[in-house]
Amino acid sequence: MPPIHLEGTTLEGGGQLLRIALGLSSLTKIPIQITNIRGKRSGGGGLKAQHLTSVQWLGKASNARVSGVGLKSKEITFTPDPYCLTIERRKLEVSASTAHILINQNTPGSISLVFQAILPYLIFSGSNSPIQVRISGGTNVSNSPSYDYVQQVLLPMLSCIGIPPITSELHSRGWSTGSTRLGTTSYTITPLPSGSSLPAFQLAQRGEIRHVKATILAPKACESHFRDELEVMFNKRRTAIFGDQGNENETEFDVSFEPSGHDKRFYLLLVATTSTGYKLARDWLYDHGIRTGKIDTVISKMAKKVFADLIAEIEHGGCVDEYLRDQLVVFQALAKGRSRVSGGKLAPSLHAETAHWVVNMLLGVELDDDGGCEGVGFVAGQGVGKDGIEKTEADMVKALDHLEV
Ligand SMILES: Nc1ncnc2c1ncn2[C@@H]1O[C@H](COP(=O)(O)OP(=O)(O)OP(=O)(O)O)[C@@H](O)[C@H]1O
Missing domain, CATH: 3.30.360.20 (RNA 3'-terminal phosphate cyclase, insert domain)
Structure with missing residues (x-):
């Protein structure tokens, strides 16, 4: 299957396009090629440390062939292994209890954005045991969700849309302001049971x-x-x-x-x-x-x-704020049936439009003006490509245990 080409200057033209595309590609096994990565950002664009971390982690988790990985890289091709049943055999001891993932960044790149990149993959991994992910980097970083936003807004709202509760723990704060400083947080995720889908959800009445x-x-x-x-x-x-x-x-x-x-x-x-x-x-x-x-x-x-x-x-009368609206699009696209997230009178942000564009390119999902769309009904631990064909039956818990970048 030739990779789907995503032009990185499209709409918002930043890192979010890359994160959503990588998360969906890792799950569905649809290969992607992204050119002009972060092409609308000043400083020449390309992969920053935070984005690189997400590419590397998802690449390992889905046993992908990745070309172009490196700081400042403006083009990558990401080809997940379509038969990646269990990448576990590479290094991992399988345990029946919680799987542990460690992601270490040595700059205060946003922890929340790395979490945003890998979260769909973890939720739909089909793991039958909880997954604890510990990430170092920045907890309070400009232009990204703070740890506090994730804890007080994103996680409760994910629970409102039917995702099993996710708990968070702040070990230390990492800052991009004042003197820069590294911090660490942990999240414990209970994935959707293997073989199940996320039911369609409605955030319509505020x-x-x-x-x-x-x-x-x-x-x-x-x-x-x-x-x-x-x-x-x-x-x-x-x-x-x-x-x-x-x-x-x-x-x-x-x-x-x-x-x-x-x-x-x-x-x-x-x-x-x-x-x-x-x-x-x-x-x-x-x-x-x-x-x-x-x-x-x-x-x-x-x-x-x-x-x-x-x-x-x-x-504006909507059920979500401007930021959450773009962060929920990927879950609407993966859910089974017609979901709706009302953003009220406010037009979708450029970030939200970018998320719409990516899910349309990869999954063929179309969002209407009312914040509604028909999701593909992605089956946890398995996979449905754009063609609706099941790709794998990964038991990813084995793959995830102690996976570290
Ligand atoms: N104050 C905030 N509160 C909550 N979420 C935020 C906030 N600011 C930004 N976000 C979210 O962070 C993400 C930012 O994506 P964006 O592509 O701009 O970031 P990025 O990866 O840092 O890339 P770039 O450096 O290219 O801007 C979006 O999902 C947006 O909703």
Whole structure:
């Protein structure tokens, strides 16, 4: 089968195109060729360490032939072994208990984006035992989901769409701001049972906003000022958040604070929970200059902006925020039957459109304007190619145990 060609400058033209394509290729065994990787990014594009890690891991897991692997590489061809029943025999001791995966990055490349790349593969691996994946890199990195976003938004929302619960553990934080620093997190995934599919899911009725949680990571000395600023801001925006009826409940706003360990590390996440249990969020890892004596301005700017962004998410009326919308597309495409994720009045972001394009290229799935699509019904531990033909019957738990890059 000749590889499907994906031009890396298409739409958003960044790393997400590569991650979704690799995840789907590893599962379905459809070979892909990506040219002009991250072709719309400044600095010449190509694979950064974080992307390279994902290519290497998925390549090993699916026993793929990969050409063009290397930092800054602008073109790869990825050909998974169509008969890869069990790559286990290479190095692995099979255990009936939890499988362990270690992924070590030596720069603070986003842990969440590596996780995003390998997650579909793990969920649909057909493993009958849980899989624990431990990844080092950055937990708080610009332009990517923070550890906190994954824990408070992505994982609960995956559970809302029918994916067995995934737990997370933060061992240490890794930062791209202040002095750069490596961190480590673990996730424990219970894959879909071998032979089963993810049933179609509907995120269509959002319900009312019931609660807002703020997570602050900042220098310890700012704690009380940051908390006060958020309280004031929240009280002023109560109607915009909860609507005219308001929500007079005392427990509607929680704030948690963790010292960031550096006077130039500021992060704020706001998560709104709806009456249907959905989560909408916005955050900011402060990435502007911080002048001595101007910390109050930073805090006030952050609180204002993140509240304004959250309110804009609430006002569009959808069930997911802008970021989650693109992150759920791959699961819609793999699910069995017609799934829908309502993004409200907001047009899909360029990232979401890119995700639509990739799933269409690889699986033939088409998303409509309403956020709906007919998924292929991918069978965990097996595989359905674009032609609907079953490719393998991999027992990937054996393959995954102690797989390390
Ligand atoms: N603040 C955020 N909260 C949650 N998710 C985010 C946030 N910012 C970005 N994302 C998600 O991170 C992903 C970013 O993809 P993108 O292709 O831009 O990243 P990348 O691999 O770092 O590549 P590049 O360096 O090419 O931009 C998308 O899935 C997007 O939804």
